[in-house]
Amino acid sequence: MAYTVRVWDLPTRLFHWALVLCVVGLVVTGEVGDNAMVWHFRFGYTVLALLLFRLAWGFVGGYWSRFGTFLSSPARALRYLRGIHEPTDMVGHNPLGAWSVLAMLLLLAAQVGSGLMSDDEIAFAGPLTRFVSGATVELATAYHTEVGKVLLLALVTLHVLAIVFYTVKKKQKLVPPMLHGDKQLPTPAPAARDDVWTRLGALLLFGLCAAAAWWVSRLDAL
Template sequence: MKAPMFTVRIWDLPTRLFHWTLAVCVIGLVITGNVGGNAMVWHFRLGYAVLALLLFRLAWGFVGGYWSRWSSLPLHPRQALAYLQSHSTDQTSAGHNPLGSWSILLMLCFLAFQVSTGLISDDEIANAGPLTALVSSNWVSWASAWHKNWGKLIILLLVLAHLLALLWYRVKKRQPLVPAMLHGDKRLPQPVTASRDLFHLRLGALLVLCLAGLAVYGLLLLGG
């Protein structure tokens, strides 16, 4: 007799929209950064959008759906070791598994650092970050070099690793992870805590996003 499966809401709508919007913005940043010239106007705009998204995700990690919260990420080394030894449980892997949790955290941290260096970068041609006047020329020079070289390379490697992991789960483990980030639900062999995804919570997420946008706008005003 086939075991019953349970459909559980794992990813709330704000988390899903954040994920796909961030992906589009990162792709746009890579394209506009490589094109240069007039495309740099959009490079800066997309950078500001990413910063607002990251601030939103930081806050949403405390008030969002159950599986979107930082407290639900299995980051303890013992959890990672148990997962590698295939001793993880459905309760701990319904959201991000331990390795996925660390990869997501690294991605968000490096994106935040990359955007931060972009704010104080200067290509010495026609484009300068809005906050370059607030730091020394040595910091501007270092940030510019990092932003264009190591920072960009690390982000691309993290994105590639993320895509390869998705492919590995789809082909080797027969676990397609992308659909759940589209519709929010997963079919699991046992019931787990579901993420609340109600209308008033979605309105709350919109408010958090607006506040994040205002915070970015206020930061840019510091540059004069």
């Protein structure tokens, strides 16, 4: 008997796919440069708003989206890697996937943060460059355009390959639940709350995060 469980609430799903689109947009506009940098900054501010939202949603969001639910100890991740699985490993993020998600969020935060302090010395500078030293701007620019970009692209590639591996090799459908929210499970599991009030609360929360990102974008004009 299979149980249909709502694992990913709508706000989490929208966050995920919006982040995917923004990261693609950042890579494309960053490579094109020139006038496309206007959109590069816009995508960057959107990612900032999304990250702020995800940080807050990790404490008040759906059950399986909360950090306290899906983050696991390194020891548990190692046990999972050795093939010792727990029942909840198959519901939300498995232990390895959880650490991958955390790494992705941290790298994105570092990339956005360094971008806010970067200066191409031609036409575009982040809104925080005026508040830090020249040495910090130089370091942030180097990280943003070289180290951070490579690390992020490598992790994204690893993430995609992991999805392909689990889909093809282990026959686990990871993408469909991130589209419609539900998983078919062999045993019952707590469902994520995903009612109209949850969604309205998430919309209000994202509005506040978007306002914070907009305020950051205007700091260079103050």
